[in-house]
Each structure stands twice: as C-alpha cells, then as structure tokens.
Amino acid sequence: MHFLLCISLLFFKFLNGQPINQNICPAGLISKPDDERWPLIPQKFEIMGELVLNDGALEITQIFSYNRDTVYLTINGVVFKHYYDFSTNEYLTISTFIYEGLAVPLCARVPITNQFPTSNISSTILKPSILLGYDRNNMVNNEFATRYDGETIINGLPVSIFRSCFYVSDIQVTVNATYYFTNPWKFQSYLGQNKSLLLQIDVLSETGSGEKLNYIYNIVRYLPNPSSDQERQLLETPAGVFCLNRTNTKNLPKNFPLRMSINTETSIIQTNNTSIYSDYQLVDEQLDFVRIDYYSHDRHSRDIFDYSTGLYYKYLPQIQQCIVSNLSAEVGISTTDQNRTYVRMKTITELLLLDNITQYHYTGIKNCHDRVQCDVWIGQKSVNNITEQFEWYWAREFDGNQLEEVLPIKLYITITPENIIQRYTVETSFLNYLPSPDTYSGIDSTLADCYRALGPGNGYNYAVLRFAISNDDGYPVHKNILYLRNNILKELASSMLVRQVRFSNIIIDHERSEKDLYVTFTMVDNPPIYGPVAHPLREPTSIILIQRLEYVINKNTFRFKGKYDDTKEIELKAKPHSLQTLVLYTFPTINNTIYVNQTEIVYHNQTETIVEVKEVIIKTYTSTKITAFWIGFISLGAVITVVIGLIIIKKM
Known part of the structure; x- marks a missing residue:
C-alpha cells in the first residue's frame, strides 16, 4: 500500500547500497550534456500539484531555494509541513494536533546527517526538486541530464517531452522520469515569451532490492523565481510554533538604553x-x-x-x-x-x-x-x-x-x-x-504628588523653595524653558549629591522681574520607611539639603546652562542670598523652633494659621486634631502650599 507510506512524518528508511537497476534504465543513465531544448530550471521555484499513486492521491507543494526548501503534504484534509534547512542542517516537521476542539501545533526537529535521507518525501517518492536536477542538499546535481523525446498534445496544449534516467544515492534508488513541458515556440504561457510551463512528471523507480514504484505529479502551479516576499512566507515556519532545540540563526535585540x-x-x-x-x-x-x-x-x-x-x-x-x-x-x-x-x-x-x-x-x-x-x-x-x-x-x-x-x-x-x-x-x-526619554519629570512629579497626598502626618515631609537667577543682560532664556528647567534639575541633584527625583515641579517665573528669573520647586524628604532591598538608599534630609543649597548659592557657585535663539548657550548663576524656604512640611515630633534661611518652622499644633505674602492674607481655623488637608494658591508669581494645623510661617 504505497499510499500509506506518505503519512509518515519522519523519513528514516535507510537502504543498503545496490547497483543501478538496468530494468528501469535499460540504456543506462543519461549523461551530460542536457538537450538544448530542456528548459532552464532556476534555483528558486514553487511547485503545487497532485501526487497520484496506484491507490490514491494527495496534494503536494514544494518551495525550493538555495539552502532551504519546504514541502507541504495534505492528506485527508490534514496538512503536514516539512522544512529542510541545509544552512543549519535541520529538518523540522510541523502538524496540528486537535484536542477537544483545541488546535495545538506540534513540531519535531531532527538533525540532518549523512545517514538522514533528504531526497524523498516518503519511502522512495522523490521531492520535485530531485526530479528537476537538484541533489539532496539543494545543490545542482551534476549527474543529472535529460534527452528530448518528442512532442504530444495534453489538454489541447502542444507539449515537449523529455526523459531522464539517474540514480539517487541517499535512498539508493534508480529513477526513470518523463517530463511534459509546454512548447514555448507553439504556446505562450503566463510565464512569458519563450518560457515553458511544466505540466506533468511521470516517475518509475526501483530499489536495488527490487521494490518498484510508479507515480505521477500533475502540476497545478509552477512558478519559477518567486518574489522574495512569496519565498520568505512559504519557507519560514508559521507563527506560534516553537520547535525545541532549533538552531537560532539571529541574535535577539540587545544593548538597550538604560x-x-x-x-x-x-x-x-x-x-x-x-x-x-x-x-x-x-x-x-x-x-x-x-x-x-x-x-x-x-x-x-x-x-x-x-x-x-x-x-x-x-x-x-x-x-x-x-x-x-x-x-x-x-x-x-x-x-x-x-x-x-x-x-x-x-x-x-x-x-x-x-x-x-x-x-x-x-x-x-x-x-x-x-x-x-x-x-x-x-x-x-x-x-x-x-x-x-x-x-x-x-x-x-x-x-x-x-x-x-x-x-x-x-x-x-x-x-x-x-x-x-x-x-x-x-x-x-x-x-x-x-x-532614553526624560524620565525624571515623569517620576519626580508623581513622587511629589504622593508626598502631598500622604503628608507629614504619615512621615512624608517636603518643602517648597525659591531662588533667583541673575540675568542682568536680559537673555531670553525663558523661551527655551524646558532646556533651562532640565539643567536646573540636573544641577540641583549634582550639587546636593542626591537623586533627581527629590526635586520636582520646577516653575520659572520671568515676569516677576525685568531681568531676574525666579525658580520655585518642590523638594521631598527621605521616606519614613524602607522596603526589602539589600542596600536601601538613605540620603541627606531636607534640612541638610536646604543648608547645602544655601551655601553654594551664597558662594555664587550654583550655575547651569541656558539657551536662547535655539542654539546659543549662556551660563547662568543663582543670585547669592536669594534662596527662600517658602514652606517646609514636617511632623511635630518635638516642641522647638528651627530657623532655615529666615523661615520659621514651628512644630506646634495651632488652632489658627496665618500666611502673609505681599499683603495677601489667608486665615484658616482648624480643630486641635492634626490633619493632612492642604490648600494651594498662586499669588503674584509665588506658589504657596499650606498644611493646615501643622506649621506657622512668618516673614522675618
């Protein structure tokens, strides 16, 4: 039953060496040169057709290329896909397993060795590429040759007949094949002028042990030199199919930015x-x-x-x-x-x-x-x-x-x-x-928002500060505000020796003064707790950072780059003695008073909080219970946020 031989997924039949069978080729093998009328078979092609055996038929497609080819067999509606890759010496077979209505792809991999036959699709049935003059490794078979054997008519088309007798060593079989191509001088196919169309291949073969087999390839589609996209789609394994131990032929992307x-x-x-x-x-x-x-x-x-x-x-x-x-x-x-x-x-x-x-x-x-x-x-x-x-x-x-x-x-x-x-x-x-995006603003602003939401009542302290930038020459650096803001942020972190995420919400006011610029920003304190990391980062507290910043500003060494006219850079400096701690939110753990840059922070629970900024007065009355409620307002270019009941700020 030759038909049953076709359903094998792995073709492992190894035959002992036998002499060429004279019954199949009585005149011996046909040797070079080919008949001049034999059509040129390109090194890339696609063939689709019907494989007819004595006891049945099946659909077959082969996509052939330099060092790879793929054979699709459709048997009783089930498709078996066979992939040969001679660059990695691998054979893959892929099918679909149906389990309770769920389609599960299966892939098996076998290394291609000298003992593994690659010329056949099952038993002694040859791949179309072998019948068209290529060897088991998809190289030109120099022992293959053809002879012209007359003309005939098939389905009303003028046809040239060719014959070949050759020996296939890896499955040790003698083959007598007859080919039917359209006559290019009497019929012009869809391939173009002077191009022959393959219609049929009749095959008779016999092994050294006397096992005979005859079959016919009825060609439905023959496409020489398919496009790169067509070839690639048919030669590559389908999506979603993993083949264990398959050789990787291209490295994954790497060297990602930080x-x-x-x-x-x-x-x-x-x-x-x-x-x-x-x-x-x-x-x-x-x-x-x-x-x-x-x-x-x-x-x-x-x-x-x-x-x-x-x-x-x-x-x-x-x-x-x-x-x-x-x-x-x-x-x-x-x-x-x-x-x-x-x-x-x-x-x-x-x-x-x-x-x-x-x-x-x-x-x-x-x-x-x-x-x-x-x-x-x-x-x-x-x-x-x-x-x-x-x-x-x-x-x-x-x-x-x-x-x-x-x-x-x-x-x-x-x-x-x-x-x-x-x-x-x-x-x-x-x-x-x-x-490599600007991640700082995306993280630090959210961290500051969380600190505001949690508040010093939960140990999440923060401060709002402001300093002035000397710009006596009136450079329009505010027109490149993002550039200036990023440089200020980097310099704050660099000068204070802490992470940039400690600083956020930088607002640059260029309307408050004709020349100077005023920078207001938020600075968060260390968190009150630490999680399960091997070396938790404990940075200086907000009080220490304010003192450091005041020192470098007063020494006239807090400097950064600004840009104007898109390309021109200028070095700017913070104005000495301009740092103001507008608000310092902290938890009233002890009753004492700390002075930070002329801002008084009192750790007392108050029933009345008064904030006075340039004759704008806000009065808020609270209960004795400390709350995390806060009010924000903008007045005359100053951004003030007040935690009710926690602090008193007085202009000295």
Whole structure:
C-alpha cells in the first residue's frame, strides 16, 4: 500500500547500497550534456500539484531555494509541513494536533546527517526538486541530464517531452522520469515569451532490492523565481510554533538604553472571554525606578516602584490619593540572604522577557503591521508544569526602508497549564517606543504628588523653595524653558549629591522681574520607611539639603546652562542670598523652633494659621486634631502650599 507510506512524518528508511537497476534504465543513465531544448530550471521555484499513486492521491507543494526548501503534504484534509534547512542542517516537521476542539501545533526537529535521507518525501517518492536536477542538499546535481523525446498534445496544449534516467544515492534508488513541458515556440504561457510551463512528471523507480514504484505529479502551479516576499512566507515556519532545540540563526535585540518609555495595549484572550487593558510604562535603570500608568474605562492609576528604597507607591490622580507599601518579590528579581528576601529591579532586557532563562530561536521575517516587516523570535520555558511561550515581533523595515534600529511591535504570550483546555494567550501591542526619554519629570512629579497626598502626618515631609537667577543682560532664556528647567534639575541633584527625583515641579517665573528669573520647586524628604532591598538608599534630609543649597548659592557657585535663539548657550548663576524656604512640611515630633534661611518652622499644633505674602492674607481655623488637608494658591508669581494645623510661617 504505497499510499500509506506518505503519512509518515519522519523519513528514516535507510537502504543498503545496490547497483543501478538496468530494468528501469535499460540504456543506462543519461549523461551530460542536457538537450538544448530542456528548459532552464532556476534555483528558486514553487511547485503545487497532485501526487497520484496506484491507490490514491494527495496534494503536494514544494518551495525550493538555495539552502532551504519546504514541502507541504495534505492528506485527508490534514496538512503536514516539512522544512529542510541545509544552512543549519535541520529538518523540522510541523502538524496540528486537535484536542477537544483545541488546535495545538506540534513540531519535531531532527538533525540532518549523512545517514538522514533528504531526497524523498516518503519511502522512495522523490521531492520535485530531485526530479528537476537538484541533489539532496539543494545543490545542482551534476549527474543529472535529460534527452528530448518528442512532442504530444495534453489538454489541447502542444507539449515537449523529455526523459531522464539517474540514480539517487541517499535512498539508493534508480529513477526513470518523463517530463511534459509546454512548447514555448507553439504556446505562450503566463510565464512569458519563450518560457515553458511544466505540466506533468511521470516517475518509475526501483530499489536495488527490487521494490518498484510508479507515480505521477500533475502540476497545478509552477512558478519559477518567486518574489522574495512569496519565498520568505512559504519557507519560514508559521507563527506560534516553537520547535525545541532549533538552531537560532539571529541574535535577539540587545544593548538597550538604560531608560525607556512605551505605551502598550494588552488583550487577554481566553476560550470564552477577552479582556483589554492599556498602560504607559516608564523605566529607568539608573534611578532604579519603574512607573506604570493603567487605563481602564474611566479609571486611571499610577504605580511607582522605587527599587532604591524598596517602596511601592500607588497614586490615584483623579482623587489625589496615594498608598505606600513594600515592594513584593513579583515585581522584581528576588534573592535570599541569611533568611531575608531582597528584591532588585529587573533590567530592561529582563522586563522584555529576553533573558537567558527562555530559549529563543529566530523564525524569520513576517508582515506585522501596515507596510511594516518584522523580525520574529519565539521562545519557551516551563515552570511548575506550566508552559509559557513568548513570540516577539520587532520592526526592521518600514515601507521598504531598513530601520536604523529595531522597534518592539508585538508580543504574544501563550500560557499552557497541565489542563491544556485552560490555555490562554496574552497579546500585547507596543506603541510610541522611546529609548532614553526624560524620565525624571515623569517620576519626580508623581513622587511629589504622593508626598502631598500622604503628608507629614504619615512621615512624608517636603518643602517648597525659591531662588533667583541673575540675568542682568536680559537673555531670553525663558523661551527655551524646558532646556533651562532640565539643567536646573540636573544641577540641583549634582550639587546636593542626591537623586533627581527629590526635586520636582520646577516653575520659572520671568515676569516677576525685568531681568531676574525666579525658580520655585518642590523638594521631598527621605521616606519614613524602607522596603526589602539589600542596600536601601538613605540620603541627606531636607534640612541638610536646604543648608547645602544655601551655601553654594551664597558662594555664587550654583550655575547651569541656558539657551536662547535655539542654539546659543549662556551660563547662568543663582543670585547669592536669594534662596527662600517658602514652606517646609514636617511632623511635630518635638516642641522647638528651627530657623532655615529666615523661615520659621514651628512644630506646634495651632488652632489658627496665618500666611502673609505681599499683603495677601489667608486665615484658616482648624480643630486641635492634626490633619493632612492642604490648600494651594498662586499669588503674584509665588506658589504657596499650606498644611493646615501643622506649621506657622512668618516673614522675618
């Protein structure tokens, strides 16, 4: 039963060496040169047709290239895909397993060795490429030759007949093949002028042991030199199929910047349900911070993960509430030392699931968006009887133009538990990928908002300060306000020897004075608690930082760059003796008075708070209970925030 031989997925029949069978080729092998009328067979082609045997038929397609080819066999509606890669010497066979209505792809890999036959698709049935003059490694077979054998008519078309007799060494079979090509001088096919169209191949073969087989290839489609896109799509393994131990032929993206921001849209696809979530992620390995904004319906929440202090801040912008807790092991990489568990931040490579724990291999180039071509990698790992599969799409080409650097486009994560029916897929699309963004403002402003929401009653102290910038020559540096603001922020952190996230909400007022600029900003204190990190960062307190800043300003050494006319830079300095501590929020732990730069902070519970700024008076009455309620107002260019019942500020 020759038909039954075709359903084998792995072709492992090895035959002992036998002499060429004279019954198949009575006149011996046909030797070079080829008949001059024999059509040139290119080194790339696609053939689709019907393979007819004595006891049945099946559909077959071969896509042939220099060092790769793919054979699709369709038997009783089931497609078996066979991939031969002679650059890596691998053979892959892929099929689909149906389990309780769920389609599960299966892939088997076998190394190609000298003992592994690659000329056949089953038993002694040859691949079309072998019948067209190529050898087992997709190289030109120099022992293959043809002779012209007359003309005939098939389905009304004038046809040239050719014949070949040759020997296939890896399966040790003698072959007599007859070819039917359209006559290019009597019929012009869709291939163009003087191009022959392959219609049929009749094959008779016999092994040295006397096993005979005859079959026919009825060609439905013959396409020489397919386009690169056509060839690539047919030669590459399909999406979502992981082949264990497959050779990786292209390295994953690496050398990511230390800072990154990106928008994502995630769909969790289950059997009877799909959920969609959107978020914005900001990652900074230098600051040891991650910020994630979640958007769902009308809700918006913002999470800050501070791996320097081990704290997790959850801020709700709509109601200005903040919750603080210790970092959990799930949001980082956990280690244990002396029975204590510590958490460290994942690198960007680890956050993108590109770590060495997962075995990835390159599957090729696929269309991943409108006019976008992507490099695709697929990886898999198993943890606690749960299989996790990751399929990454990275853009490499847009509208036919190569990108300078690859960009993340999509990630498919398929989770398969022991009960395969509970399998589900998480599809994440990436938008607005930005390497090396300005992460400081995205993190420090939220941290300051959390400090305001929590307040000194919970130990989250902060201050509002102001200083003046000397600009006697009147340079219009305020027209490049972002440039100036960023440089001030960097200089504050550099001069104070602390993280930039301690400073935020920088407001530069250029209307208060004809020449000078006034800078108002918020400075947060150290947190009152620390989480499970091995070396928590304990920086100087706000009082010490205010004293340091006052010292460098008064010494006329607090300087930074400004820019005007887009390209011209100027060095600016803070005006000596201009630093003012407008507000210092702190908890009344002791009854004493500390003077900081002519600002009096009194740690007493007051029933009346009076703030006087340039004849603007605000009176607020509170109960004896200390509250975290605060009022903000802007008056004559000054930004003042008052925590009721906590402090008294008096102009000295």
